Each structure stands twice: as structure tokens, then as C-alpha cells.
Amino acid sequence: MTALYVMIPIAVIVVGLAIWLFFWAVDSGQYDDMESPAHSILFDDEDPRHQAGIDEAEGRPAKERPLD
Known part of the structure; x- marks a missing residue:
């Protein structure tokens, strides 16, 4: 007893302590975007088709680039 x-x-x-750590992680942005970094490692940054996809996702007009 x-x-x-x-x-x-x-x-x-x-x-x-666990509750405080959870709220600290949420406030510091640990859970903001969990899918994009995992997918971005699969692409080569120098690939013009990949950059065109990034431009499109960010709302910018895709630049005309020659494809290899």
C-alpha cells in the first residue's frame, strides 16, 4: 500500500511530461507535413520534370525546360 x-x-x-512534450512538438511544427519529405527523397532535384512539379504545386507557372 x-x-x-x-x-x-x-x-x-x-x-x-508526456502531455507537455506532445504540445511542445505540435507547437514547434513537428507534425506539419509528414509526407512531402518522404516523397521528395525519391526524386532528383536536378530533374526538370521534378522541378516543374514543384512549381505547379506552389502555384507558379511551370517554366519551359527541355526534357532529357
Whole structure:
């Protein structure tokens, strides 16, 4: 029974720390965009077709570039 007097406050502190860490991660932008970085490693930055896709996604007109 006396172990509960120690374990319950420790558990409350651990849960409070986990909640604080979660909100810190959300506020610092850790969960903003989880898919684009994973997909961007699959493309070569020098590929003109890839750059045209980036331009299109950002709303800029795609530049006319010769395809290899």
C-alpha cells in the first residue's frame, strides 16, 4: 500500500511530461507535413520534370525546360 503513495505521483508526473512534450512538438511544427519529405527523397532535384512539379504545386507557372 505504501508503494502506491510513491507510484501514483510518479505516474502523474510522467503523464504530465508526456502531455507537455506532445504540445511542445505540435507547437514547434513537428507534425506539419509528414509526407512531402518522404516523397521528395525519391526524386532528383536536378530533374526538370521534378522541378516543374514543384512549381505547379506552389502555384507558379511551370517554366519551359527541355526534357532529357
